Amino acid sequence: MHLYITYKRYSSWSLRPWLAMKVTGIPFDETVLPFAHDNSLNNFARQHSIPATVPVLECCERIIWDSLAILEFLAEQHPDKNLWPRDPALRALARSACAEMHSGFAALRSEHPMNCHRVIAMEPSAAVQADLKRLADIWQLFERADKPDGDFLCGEFSIADAMFAPVAWRAIGYQLSISPLFKRWSDTMMNLDAMNQWVADGAVEEWRVEETENIGV
Ligand SMILES: N[C@@H](CCC(=O)N[C@@H](CS)C(=O)NCC(=O)O)C(=O)O
Known part of the structure; x- marks a missing residue:
C-alpha cells in the first residue's frame, strides 16, 4: 500500500488518510509530491489519468484518489480497524x-x-x-x-x-x-x-509556499 501526499506543513487533505492509517496501524509507504515546486504531481496524475491532486492511494494494482474515497476503501479493506463506528x-x-x-x-x-x-x-x-x-x-x-x-x-x-x-x-x-x-x-x-x-516530518521539509506563510501579515 502506497500513499501519495504533499507537504506535511500545509496539506490538510493529505493528513486525513495518513493519520487514519497511522493511528490504526495500517502499514504503508509514502511519497511526498511537492506540486508547487516541481512537476511530480502533474506527471503522476497524467500517468494514471486522475486529477492532479493528492492524496492518492495505490493498492493491489488499484489507484484510489480523493481523501474520502481512500478512507472508505481502507474501512472496507480493514474491517477489524473499525474505521467507521459499528453502531x-x-x-x-x-x-x-x-x-x-x-x-x-x-x-x-x-x-x-x-x-x-x-x-x-x-x-x-x-x-x-x-x-x-x-x-x-x-x-x-x-x-x-x-x-x-x-x-x-x-x-x-x-x-x-x-x-x-x-x-x-x-x-x-x-x-x-x-x-x-x-x-x-x-x-x-x-x-x-x-x-x-506529522508535525515533526513537516518541520524537516524545506519547501515553503509563500502565499500560505504570508496569510494575516
Ligand atoms: N477533494 C480532494 C481535494 C484534494 C486537494 O485539493 N489536494 C490538494 C493538496 S491539500 C492538492 O493536491 N492540490 C494540488 C494543486 O492545487 O495543484 C480530496 O478530498 O482528496
Whole structure:
C-alpha cells in the first residue's frame, strides 16, 4: 500500500488518510509530491489519468484518489480497524459529518489554510464565524449521540477524527475559538503520536509556499 501526499506543513487533505492509517496501524509507504515546486504531481496524475491532486492511494494494482474515497476503501479493506463506528446510527452521523466536511466549510478552508508550523492571531470573518458555529453544532450532535467511552468524536478513533483533524490545526494556528467540546477533542488529537509525527516530518521539509506563510501579515 502506497500513499501519495504533499507537504506535511500545509496539506490538510493529505493528513486525513495518513493519520487514519497511522493511528490504526495500517502499514504503508509514502511519497511526498511537492506540486508547487516541481512537476511530480502533474506527471503522476497524467500517468494514471486522475486529477492532479493528492492524496492518492495505490493498492493491489488499484489507484484510489480523493481523501474520502481512500478512507472508505481502507474501512472496507480493514474491517477489524473499525474505521467507521459499528453502531449504524453513530456511523450515519459520522458519515454525514465527514461528507459535510468534505464538501463544506469553504470560508474556513480558504481563509485559514492549514499550516502546522505557524501561529498567528486572526479575527475570523463573518463567513468563518458561521463555519465555526457550525462546527460547534456538529460537536454538540456527537456529544448527544449514544457512543462508546472515549474523547474522540465517536468515542473511539474513527474516520470522523481524521476528516476533522486539520480543523484542529487551523483553530490552533489562527487562534480561533470554537467551543469547550471542540477544545477537549482538539487536545485529544494533539496528544496522538501520529499528529506529533506529522508535525515533526513537516518541520524537516524545506519547501515553503509563500502565499500560505504570508496569510494575516
Ligand atoms: N477533494 C480532494 C481535494 C484534494 C486537494 O485539493 N489536494 C490538494 C493538496 S491539500 C492538492 O493536491 N492540490 C494540488 C494543486 O492545487 O495543484 C480530496 O478530498 O482528496
